[in-house]
Amino acid sequence: MGKEFIHLSHISKSFDNDLILDDLDLVIKENEFMTLLGPSGCGKTTTLRILGGFETPDKGQVFFDGADITMLPPNERKLNTVFQKYALFTHMTIAENIAFGLKISKKSKAYIDDKIKYALKLVNLDGFENRTVDSLSGGQQQRIAIARAIVNEPKLLLLDEPLGALDLKLRQDMQYELIRLKEELGITFVYVTHDQEEALTMSDKIVVMNQGYIQQIGSPEDIYNEPINAFVADFIGESNIIDGIMIKDELVEILGVKIPCVDTGFHLNQPVDVVIRPEDVELVDPSAGFMEGDVVSIIFKGVHYEIEVHANGYDWLVHTTKMFPVGTHVGIHVIPFNIQIMNKPESNDEKAVEINE
């Protein structure tokens, strides 16, 4: 890992005067599992389609291993795509589907047969050669779509929400399956999803996108623990996002209470967003917390309880393993390290902030 492999350089793209991508710049390194994460309409799929060659950017260039491929049609790119709705060829058998790319590149029959066997084994569907597409379940079709792409030995595999249509259990299984595949093939994956849990589980690097801009790039740990703005914090997992004012370095005021934090470098009295993860909120004796409140609801979630505490006019979301009946008077405490202070978005167009690396 480490060598620059793909470079999307200053890409802009609009459809019908609707700006989808605005001056997007992104580097993907060799053998990376990179995930483009964001809500629908954030431009992640368009980014993927530009990589695949299905869309031409209005501005900017795409570099693949140093070569400019911006205008290269999809069939001449050394990459393959796994489509959201599988896009299998229903008029062909499974074997014919997998062989499609190999036949076009005029590989020998023996080679093709070998590859089909190998690919089916890789996706755990040995013996499915002569089945029809219609006889397969959604999960199986998705595996075939992956097999069909990887037999061509692409250096880059693009995956467009490939697990979106599957049910929860299958989705989780397929996540591990994809990680295993990536290890075995040793190629670069670019994965598009709106599911933050999927992104956190599988990726080496996550690119959080919104409204055509990259919000944050980082490892799953970075993104989760140090979200750069309220949008990222909100999109990656649940959070308490509270308006605050930076009194001075390492002291912030929220909901009328001054609490210590570890952040420095803000202006005096600067309005900020304060993000606190629900699992970082501790419920203590009323006198021991920095503010007091009452439990208004509690739901058992298996691993933890999800509790809502009304304190100083804000409904705190709390994840804890201890049980607090509704009505309990509690204190709220958060250790300074777990308090995230963020700049407020500059424009009214709140979440669409452009960041510079």
Next chain:
Amino acid sequence: MNRFKREFLTGPYIVWIIGFIVLPILMIVYYGVTDSSNSFTLANIIAIAEPIHMKALLLSLKLALVCTVICLLLSYPLAMILNSMKFKHQNFIVFIFVLPMWMNFMLRILAWQLLLSNNGILNTVLETLHLPQFQFLNTPSAVVFGMVYDFLPFMILPLYNSMSKISADVIDAARDLGANQLQVFIKIIMPLTISGVLSGIIMVFVPALTSFVISNLLGGGKVLLIGNVIEQEFMQNMDWHMGSGLSIVLMIFVIASMAFMNSHNKDGEGTAVW
């Protein structure tokens, strides 16, 4: 309980099918295998072998075949063009091709007669431009021309229909796997539109094979098709038995061509046109 009651709604239609679809066909079969004294005979059917009948049948088959091929060749590119235009309302396409039917069919054919006749509009235009005139009317080619004109929509619509069902993802996937545009066409678009092609062939071939009005109007009585023979048996010779016998032969051809197409149509989509 509810299922039972809803099925009842087909009642009037089932009566209709039996009374006005099945029964009439049985009548044709009955007339076809009897003579004027109501006794059984196969003479009316065997009569197809008579030279004049055989000639008409062979000519009908030939013209219908040519017409179908021309319609297919004209429609396929058109369906692709229409499909690439991504209309907001797909119904609009249907409307465009159905709309001419609101102008009386016979008048439209007559208009072609006016356009194409020896001293017709086209030749008048050619004459004023001092270009050579052409003699086209009253030939089998003119009949084929009229058939293509009349039946073209029935080829375009099923083709367009099956083409619009191919998802863009599937085309993208083929391109992604290395297929160039020609390979996409041969390996993806053609196989996936085969049911539309078959529907179109049936919808054009059968009416072309059995038409009698177009040959009357554009063939000037010189082009005798099997449909014309049958019409004459009924309306001029008043030999209903002979007419029915020949109709049975015609029906056999219709059924055979439908069976042939169905056996090649694995999708089982049938002939849903609209």
Next chain:
Amino acid sequence: MVKKTISRIYMALIFLFLYLPIMVLVVLSFNNSKSRVKWGGFTTQWYISMFQNKSIMDAFTMTLQITLTASVLATIIGTLAAIGIQAMRRKGTAILLGATNIPLLNADIVTGISMMLLFVRFTKLGFSTVLIAHLTFDIPYVILNVLPKLNQTSRSAYEAAMDLGATPLYAFYKIVWPDIRSGVFSGFLMAVTMSLDDFSITYFTKGAGVNTLSTMLYTELRKGIKPEMYALSTLLFAIALILLFIMNFRSSRKNDINN
């Protein structure tokens, strides 16, 4: 770019092919000359005299009567049949759909002759026999337009309505009808179009004295076509065109509102 231009030209040529005869007829309807190939100046006289021509007006009324009656009845029978077919088991559906395809796919001349043979045995040819014949080939168009819409409607929504206390009729009207309405309407429109344009089947099932515009034209071919026929057809076509635009406008406005 070149490809796009060629596509456009190709499409234009096909549409010219389809619409050229119609243009000719429209022009002829305003032609102040008995000759059908010479332009004798603009006139609207045929649009006036067609109303004074009794045989044309009779055929026109007959055409309208048959077309409208057949289309309305076919829409009712066909819609009911489609609802029933949808509720049927697979085998029954297959048989009925097979039968539905017969009038669509069978040769017009055979359909016409077979019905004539039946009618002359039991009754006299006339208005009602033509009407029955038209109904027979109209119903399949209605069924084939309604059935796909029915298959798209959610069965569970209908059942949920009944679960909430609606009678089957009320549930149908509130839940199913809005979904299939457009299919019923386009089925009706197809039926009107097919009835209006039919010649072969009418030709064999009509008795003496019953004439639609098509059959009248056929018998008058040798005598020559009256210019009034051009005028009448142009008028009919114009009405269809206007109706179409209104409908398209309305449906696109509805779409805009929904969006």
